[in-house]
Amino acid sequence: MSPSDATTLPARPDRIFDRAEEWTDLARFVCDPRPGTTLALVSGQRRQGKTVLLEALSQATGGFYFDGQAAAEAESLRRLAERFAEHTGADRPPHWHHWDEAAEALLALGDERPTAVIIDDFPELVGHSPALSSLLHGAFLRVHQERPHNRARLILSGASPAVIRRLFAGPSSLHGLASLEVAVRPFGFRKAARFWGIRAPRLAVQVHAVVGGTPAYRGDLVCDDAPAGPDDFDAWICRTVLNPRVPLFWEARHLLEQEGDYADRALCHSVLVAIAGGRSTPGGIADRLGASLHDVSHVLAAMRHHGLLHDEADAFRPGLTRYRIAEPLLAFEHAIAWPHRAALEQEETAEVWRRIRPDFDATVAAPHFAQLCREWVTRYAAWDTFGGAVHTAVRGTVPDPEGDTRLDAEVVVRGTADGRPGALLSVGLVRWNEAMDVPHLARLRRILALVTAAGEDTGRTVLTCYSGVGFGPELRAAEAKGEVLLVGADRLYHGE
Incomplete structure (x- = not known):
């Protein structure tokens, strides 16, 4: 057990739905009693709840929180100084002329105890102060080297993971200093x-x-x-x-x-x-x-x-x-x-x-339902549903020389082979507003015959029908014989 595991973590507030893993990771990061300045990066598209999560974390741990906004550098420093004075109880805000002064003061909040120093929407600040990342990088290293007892837990948040990595790339890479990265994503379906x-x-x-x-x-x-x-x-x-x-x-x-x-x-x-x-x-x-x-x-x-x-x-x-x-x-x-x-x-x-x-x-x-079916395959389907571990579930198209057309399979499932897509585990059709029956099974068999002729190993391939409204009696009978797998909307949400 690490020292951070031995520390009692603050409970996640009831007002935050789910986000249990994100909360635990961030709370453990902030409350880690071990000496040394540390950095975490929190990313995610807008409206996903990053701010709610970070504000609650700051309140629960007595940390410092600042919301970055698109503003001139002097205005941002003034707002930051006012928030700093509120946090420390100072009579008046400090008068910072440059970001390096502010960075030193913020990191000094961790001199006595583990303290969260959270800067939300960090890219907004960088947009008007392009040197901010490098300045913060330098301040972080100085504190880490000169005051090894410091336990500032710096958290920078904003934008998508790709934007965060691009923002922090280069010679003075904050990304390289991070000991934790948390992506706040949309809820699964x-x-x-x-x-x-x-x-x-x-x-x-x-x-x-x-x-x-x-x-x-x-x-x-x-x-x-x-x-x-x-x-x-x-x-x-x-x-x-x-x-x-x-x-x-x-x-x-x-x-x-x-x-x-x-x-x-x-x-x-x-x-x-x-x-x-x-x-x-x-x-x-x-x-x-x-x-x-x-x-x-x-x-x-x-x-x-x-x-x-x-x-x-x-x-x-x-x-x-x-x-x-x-x-x-x-x-x-x-x-x-x-x-x-x-x-x-x-x-x-x-x-x-x-x-x-x-x-x-x-x-x-209809296309969204098909995408949810693919997500169900990769996230929720049991191992024995398709007879192996799933690597990918994507659309597939095969040419049909008889009809001079192309046949689409909305859910083509492959297993793993040396970490890459391998065996063809399943070929499936998806219909949102259409009850499925034996004609759909016949179409699947035609697709399977075509990919077999093209050289695919289909010995273990499961034919699958996904429907948003149900399945006909003959198709149900085929399922009972093991000829096809049927997946309805109820199974997407409640089954494996």
């Missing part, structure tokens, strides 16, 4: 359902397809308005995400504006509309927009770098890369709200939603 108080799996999928697992969307942006039940979903959509009087209505367009500096915002929005509409490859997106592949690829790379897009290789064609929108609210905006903005502004919201509801099922709920 099961935790998100509990957070929203939703028990009906199909309703949980629908809500997650709109707001994902971002906790602030329930509290701050819809004033705790959750669907009362499956029959309330349509009304909930109209009174929240499609209601201009509710902050959630405006949130999606802010996401793109605050995640990096893009030269062509119009092209970014167009790319997102294309992806939300089903064009997921760079060539397909460029064709839809009438833009050059070079320009589209540049925008895709930038948005991927900032965490707005995920890219995945096709299960059967590794050279084919598909993109999907990382944030469900951004996907909903560009698939539903953006194309119908004029109608939503001029007509009754309920009437517009009634007309475009099929578009939601086809372009938002």
Whole structure:
């Protein structure tokens, strides 16, 4: 047991839903009694609860907390000095002219005992004081070397992990000094359902397809308005995400504006509309927009770098890369709200939603349900569900020479081989609004025959059907014979 394990850690406040692992890691870091100045980095996209977590940690441990804001250096130093005086009980704030003075004073808070020194939204400060990272790096090393008894627990927070690493790279790398990195991510779909108080799996999928697992969307942006039940979903959509009087209505367009500096915002929005509409490859997106592949690829790379897009290789064609929108609210905006903005502004919201509801099922709920199925495979499915440890679960496409078409399998599961994707464990079809039966099993068998002919080892491959509404009696009979595995929405949320 380490010294930090022997220390009693502060209890996580009841107002913080979940985040048990993040709280324990940070509390153990702050309360570690061993001598030596230490550094932790906390990252995560906006609205995930970093600030709530860090403020609560500061209060629970008697630490110092400062929220960075985009402001001139002198203004930031003045605010920091005022907060420092409040924390120390000084009669008046110190008058710091430079960041190195402030850094020395903040780290000195750990001279007597382990003390959290938390600077939230650190990148906002660096934006107006580019030398701040290097200055803090130097102050940290001086205290570490000259006052080895110091136990300042410096925590810097902000942005995505990629931005944090880029910010702290270089000769004076704070990243290299960090002994702890904590990423505050959106809740997984099961935790998100509990957070929203939703028990009906199909309703949980629908809500997650709109707001994902971002906790602030329930509290701050819809004033705790959750669907009362499956029959309330349509009304909930109209009174929240499609209601201009509710902050959630405006949130999606802010996401793109605050995640990096893009030269062509119009092209970014167009790319997102294309992806939300089903064009997921760079060539397909460029064709839809009438833009050059070079320009589209540049925008895709930038948005991927900032965490707005995920890219995945096709299960059967590794050279084919598909993109999907990382944030469900951004996907909903560009698939539903953006194309119908004029109608939503001029007509009754309920009437517009009634007309475009099929578009939601086809372009938002269906692909989102498929993604949740892939996540279930990698995060929740038991080892014996597919007969081995899962390495990846992605889409796959195979050419069918008989029909001169391509057949899609939404969930292609591979096991591990020397740490890389290996054996083909499963090939699956996903249908959100369609009861599945033997024709779907026949399609799966055709796909399996094609990949077998292409050289895949399919001796252990499980054929799987995933449905949001259920399965027909003949398919159930096939499952009883061991010919197919059936996974419904209820199993996604409650089973292995």
